[in-house]
Amino acid sequence: MSGDGKHPAPASNSPATDQEDQQASPGGRTQTEEETVTLQVYRYDPDVEAKRTGSFETFEIPVHEGMTVLDALIEARDEHDSSLTFRHSCRQGVCGSDAFFVNGKQRLGCKTQISELSKPIRIEPLPHQPVIKDLVVEMEGFYERMQAVEPYFDPDDPPPGELEERKQTRENREDVKLSTRCIWCGACTSSCTIASDEDVYLGPAAINKGYRFYADDREGDERGKERLELLTEHDGVFRCQTQFSCTLVCPQDIPLTEHIQTLKRDATKRDLKFW
């Protein structure tokens, strides 16, 4: 079954000559066969009578080589139902807008290949966050947690000379390198059962963001102490139960659990020191 018989929309990145080839032999198959994939997408709209309770809608989308989940969703919206709503922007894995719950796992839509998923493909909004509409979730709680760790460079002292740059050793850069990669997509925090939306646990993203600056030598010891205190308060790092879900789903491969564990150890050393 090949959708509604409409001419498939051209893949946005392919020049015209490639387009013909793709239609003729998608994925190297016979000329007449058009492969489609079945998407089951969560729909919810509080403003529409029929959509006030969540349900799944099925779309049949023609597949081309290299197609991502985001491509498929855009196709579904552009060709089948323009009310389908989801966040997306850069489509190249750097803006963090299009995190969805795909086949039971948090993934970035633009970084997930259709070909690597089992079919039919089930696309839902991120768990543990209130749904605003379709695949769009409330992200304010997430942003609040991120802001709570003071996620900006904030050194104790001004740089050494008047116009001198602030130097960082290669080793220190290596230490913080992975933690700088966060794109605020929210996948990790959504995957953590401790950080479900009603809870006040900072969550892996915020803790990692705090770690990024805590571990940066250029900020200085005093600031480091303050940051550690902030990150290890009541609902800070010690609420982490090392489920590892965050590390598993991070699209930037940040070793989140490892960073949280480092903070736990540092806080413990700090608190036991006077005995």
Added chain:
Amino acid sequence: MARPRSRFESGSVAWFLQRVTAVVLLFVLAFHFLWLHFVNHAADVTLWGSALRMDQLVYFIGMVVFLVTAVYHALNGIYNALLNWGLSGRARQVSFWVFAVVGVVAIVQGIRIAFAMAGVVTQ
């Protein structure tokens, strides 16, 4: 101006003690299972038999260590499970003290049992 912060506020000490008791328990619990199910059999337990074991100082001390570490580890574990279920504010504070009292009572009772057993031998 800054309110006095206790070193226990972050939960790091409780976290650390949970791990320390865990290591201790790995050894004592393994010993306990082996001694009382494989070497001696649970079906053959008698007060006299227990008394003979408890009368040995090293065993007695070992059992008290077992008792204290197990009670701490279990109650701290449950307390943390409740925190993750959303226990907070006043309920959290009250629960903390309830658990503390339960812990003390359990330890006291355990020590009473140990003495009662050891006392059988010297009767």
Added chain:
Amino acid sequence: MCGMGASFDRGLIEDFGRWRTFSAGMWAWVLHKVTGWVLAGYLFAHLAVLSTAIPASSNPEAIAANADLYTRTIQGLEGILLVRVLEIGLLAAAVFHMVNGIRLLLVDLGIGLERQAEGFYVSIVVTVLVTLVSVPVFLPPEVVPF
């Protein structure tokens, strides 16, 4: 646990309803919690049973005849097949909690985080092996001929 506009049954159901998508780390966490509750519950039940030693210790004749309250209580319980079977379950819970506990200690020390999933599988395997080996020891001779 539902926020504004939410229409899923979000919350506890959502967590455990998604068990099919659990990763190793998630399973380890759930099982560690479940076995933890079991062991904690047992600890207090065990202290209660052992408390019979206190009244029992005041009756030397009964003790000599192995007919004191403590001995009768424990041997009575051990005589019930269900209790024997539950003890095997208790052993399984304890072994898993201990072996996974070792995995967690290593994680806390920052050792082998890349292999944490494998660590969970090892916990399961060890638990099954130790439990199987213990079955003949735990079950009474009438049930286990050898």
